[in-house]
Amino acid sequence: MKRTIKRFLSTTSAIILGVIIILLLTFAGNKSNGPLEDLFIKISNQVINVENKIVMLKRRPVRKKALSWFDKYRENKSLFSHPDTIFTGIYDNHYKKSFDNIITLEKSLNLTVQFIHIYTAWGSNTEQRFPYRYAKAIYNLGSTPFITWEPWLNDFDRDEHPELPDKAKCNKNGLKAIANGTYDFYLEKWAEDVKRFGEIIFIRFAHEMNDPYRYPWGPQNNNPKDFIAAWRHVVDYFKKAKVDNVVWVWSPHPAYKNYNDFYPGNDYVDWIGVGCLNYGNVASWSRWWTFKDIFGNYYEMLSSFDKPIAITEFSSLSVGGNRSKWYEDALTDIPQKYLAVKAIMFFNDSQDNTTTYKSLNWSIIGDTLTVNAIKRSFDKW
Amino acid sequence: MRKKDKNLWIYREAKQVTKKDKFIYSVLFVAGILSIIRFGEWWFRAEHVRSLFLYILLSMTIWYGIIRIVLIWVNYLKIKKPETKTPVKGLSVAIFTTSSPGEPLSMFEKTLAACAKIKYPHTTYLLDDTQDIRFKEVAEKNGAVWFELVGLPGAKAGKVNKALEMTKEDFILILDPDHIPFPDFLDKTLGYFEDEKIGFVQVSQAYYNQYRSFTAKGAAEQTYTFYGPTMMGLYGHESNVAIGANCVFRRKALESIGGHGIGLAEDLITAIRLHAAGWKSVFSPIIVSRGLVPEDFGSFCKQQLKWSRGLFEVLFAELPRLFKKLNFWQRISYLSISSYYIVGVTTFFYILLPFLFFWADILPTNMPFNEFIIYGAPIIIIAIIIYLFVQRWLCHPEKERGIHWRGMILKFASWPVFFLGALLGVVNAEIPYIPTAKKAVSGLSPYVRPLIFQVIIFILTLTYVFYNRIFLLPEWQLDLTSEQVWGMVGFSSLSIIMILGGIYAAFESRNLKPEEPWEKIKINEIGRKL
Numbered sequence: 001m002k003r004t005i006k007r008f009l010s011t012t013s014a015i016i017l018g019v020i021i022i023l024l025l026t027f028a029g030n031k032s033n034g035p036l037e038d039l040f041i042k043i044s045n046q047v048i049n050v051e052n053k054i055v056m057l058k059r060r061p062v063r064k065k066a067l068s069w070f071d072k073y074r075e076n077k078s079l080f081s082h083p084d085t086i087f088t089g090i091y092d093n094h095y096k097k098s099f100d101n102i103i104t105l106e107k108s109l110n111l112t113v114q115f116i117h118i119y120t121a122w123g124s125n126t127e128q129r130f131p132y133r134y135a136k137a138i139y140n141l142g143s144t145p146f147i148t149w150e151p152w153l154n155d156f157d158r159d160e161h162p163e164l165p166d167k168a169k170c171n172k173n174g175l176k177a178i179a180n181g182t183y184d185f186y187l188e189k190w191a192e193d194v195k196r197f198g199e200i201i202f203i204r205f206a207h208e209m210n211d212p213y214r215y216p217w218g219p220q221n222n223n224p225k226d227f228i229a230a231w232r233h234v235v236d237y238f239k240k241a242k243v244d245n246v247v248w249v250w251s252p253h254p255a256y257k258n259y260n261d262f263y264p265g266n267d268y269v270d271w272i273g274v275g276c277l278n279y280g281n282v283a284s285w286s287r288w289w290t291f292k293d294i295f296g297n298y299y300e301m302l303s304s305f306d307k308p309i310a311i312t313e314f315s316s317l318s319v320g321g322n323r324s325k326w327y328e329d330a331l332t333d334i335p336q337k338y339l340a341v342k343a344i345m346f347f348n349d350s351q352d353n354t355t356t357y358k359s360l361n362w363s364i365i366g367d368t369l370t371v372n373a374i375k376r377s378f379d380k381w
Numbered sequence: 382m383r384k385k386d387k388n389l390w391i392y393r394e395a396k397q398v399t400k401k402d403k404f405i406y407s408v409l410f411v412a413g414i415l416s417i418i419r420f421g422e423w424w425f426r427a428e429h430v431r432s433l434f435l436y437i438l439l440s441m442t443i444w445y446g447i448i449r450i451v452l453i454w455v456n457y458l459k460i461k462k463p464e465t466k467t468p469v470k471g472l473s474v475a476i477f478t479t480s481s482p483g484e485p486l487s488m489f490e491k492t493l494a495a496c497a498k499i500k501y502p503h504t505t506y507l508l509d510d511t512q513d514i515r516f517k518e519v520a521e522k523n524g525a526v527w528f529e530l531v532g533l534p535g536a537k538a539g540k541v542n543k544a545l546e547m548t549k550e551d552f553i554l555i556l557d558p559d560h561i562p563f564p565d566f567l568d569k570t571l572g573y574f575e576d577e578k579i580g581f582v583q584v585s586q587a588y589y590n591q592y593r594s595f596t597a598k599g600a601a602e603q604t605y606t607f608y609g610p611t612m613m614g615l616y617g618h619e620s621n622v623a624i625g626a627n628c629v630f631r632r633k634a635l636e637s638i639g640g641h642g643i644g645l646a647e648d649l650i651t652a653i654r655l656h657a658a659g660w661k662s663v664f665s666p667i668i669v670s671r672g673l674v675p676e677d678f679g680s681f682c683k684q685q686l687k688w689s690r691g692l693f694e695v696l697f698a699e700l701p702r703l704f705k706k707l708n709f710w711q712r713i714s715y716l717s718i719s720s721y722y723i724v725g726v727t728t729f730f731y732i733l734l735p736f737l738f739f740w741a742d743i744l745p746t747n748m749p750f751n752e753f754i755i756y757g758a759p760i761i762i763i764a765i766i767i768y769l770f771v772q773r774w775l776c777h778p779e780k781e782r783g784i785h786w787r788g789m790i791l792k793f794a795s796w797p798v799f800f801l802g803a804l805l806g807v808v809n810a811e812i813p814y815i816p817t818a819k820k821a822v823s824g825l826s827p828y829v830r831p832l833i834f835q836v837i838i839f840i841l842t843l844t845y846v847f848y849n850r851i852f853l854l855p856e857w858q859l860d861l862t863s864e865q866v867w868g869m870v871g872f873s874s875l876s877i878i879m880i881l882g883g884i885y886a887a888f889e890s891r892n893l894k895p896e897e898p899w900e901k902i903k904i905n906e907i908g909r910k911l
Binding site: 004008011015018019023037040041044047048052059061062064097098099103126134141 | 749752754807855858862
């Protein structure tokens, strides 16, 4: 008996030691990238495409059918320059795992949205490459990918690119570096992938570039002229690489009113994007703002560029006011007062940690009052 | 291939180890280690953890395998071949071979006749407990001394120890009865005992009945590398093992440890004890006898169960006792040999993994499949190159070279047996001593049942996956789950292919005609030089 116990104990302690070693190694490791990556990404995308084709042969693609009216737009970029309708879209923070939430929201709103909005950052990791898989999945469902593309410069692997400025310093004049071609290696891959994807996508690059308190590409680190140069460099780079399936969305923060300093020019911008988030009274700096407060007051200036406007984040929290009324007012005003608005994207983020210390829930899934208010407003369009 | 190259009954020896070989090997070794470091640097990342428990389990499984690869690579670093030495005349030598009830008499006629033909003067002893008078007659006909040793504990080793008391020879060759020795067996081995420190001399084990079945071919393939480069490396690290058959012992050495070890892995126990007592040993990569390998799947599994249980016994009981007396490399080598069959547990987990995903949607890690392949492939490639490279030291390369796919299939398909051996070892349960069958046992082995069960589960699962994806899965879930699902299907198909190989071996065994392969051997033609 004693020997059996001893034996059992020695087996157990060997296992525990193994666990400790693995834990130590795991939480001390760092990141880097592999060379055969391209090939395997291509293979895996091929698997997805082939399966989709085979399976959909036998099925009626319900969602795609519902969006068949949208096909003429997404197959012809010029129809996006002065659209004759207002498009809708959704961002959902679970999109990487599944689109279930998006579909749930659509069903509750009795709506099939034309854009699915996703965010992606610059950097060396696999998920920081062009999100081909998601773009393809969105396209296969009948929609168009709307991609907010954030130039975070400190996420590039310095071992792979020793020529890049130090992580601590790279944000200072980072846009100038982009304009000078320092990050062309990254643009090259992206442009190549976008071209290979082939379908029309919306790219909203370096949004809220005029807000000095938010992103590293803001005016606290950069001269507005450098923003313009960087933007033009990126757009020109895509053009030079013969990538012509991109609709470029220039997206300033409306409250600063200094957009003109950052405007790259009519030839470089296709759409204008504006975030419209009502934080209610969750923070000391916020109060219950109406849609007019956030957007309407700046509409005149924004529409002066004579470009279609997308409300890229359209959402209100529920603390501090009447949420359903907020939506109803906004959606009633848009087709009547703000005629340049051509797209509205619901911001269905149930765990937004980016602005306040606590996680904010922007999702309207399950908020029957709001959902019904939105439906009522859409019925009047 | 010339006919001569294929002849099994000619003396063979492994190639010399040259400086150039060693250098090329060192380069491969370094590349291999670097590829493992690169893989390890990628593997252990917090962002890879999805289910911590399963991640740890998977890590242990993978790294158990990798550590074994590293150990075998380190082993090859010291690959060494002893210089041949002609023995002095006048040594007194005994050959012990044992017979047990149920073993075919005709086999002993061949073995004993071959023993009589061994050139160096010796006495052959048949240690017999069959209580069948015909065995005595066969022994005497071939000039062997017949000992009737009935009812001794400890199976073969018990008889050997008793016979040691009854005899006086300074050197004892222990020969399994299915092994037919070549005439110069003793001339090739006794010379090493000139060094007083040498306690035993082991030579390669080779077989002659591979042709009989898939199982026999696979079982033989599993041994080729072991009795060539692997043992040569162990010899270089001074941590040889005795295999039971084809091993010559110095009587003084055996007596110094109280006789031959007893247990399911009696040979390994003996080797460890001899080294712990300060004796040295020689492994000579030469073929001076050929024997039998299990022909049917059931016998193969029984043999593996016996070995696995025996090796766990060494791991738990023998090694801890003698650990302090062994040197560093002996510790490493014996630890790694005696823990070999843990592979049953790790294989079980590999097989379970995809099913956990299909049934319960549980994944251990967030690793993208492609990254796993990108980082894992260099290790696999270098492992294959090294495996092929060291084949230059096989004893009979013309016959033994190859990727040994049958051996791999058989090893993989034996996982239930290894698993059982591991369980029995941990709870310290006994299994009876089973002598390995000398002739094919017909009928479907019960060991194949877990394999068939596994295939049925796989087919059901796959049917469900197809049905689900074609008819049920909402279209918006299709694209995002595709890579994972088909990656997992691919992963589990690999193991199913191996398992199907095992099932094939079992079904082939069912129709195997019991035959006596030794009948074809012409004793007079054995052992000529090339």
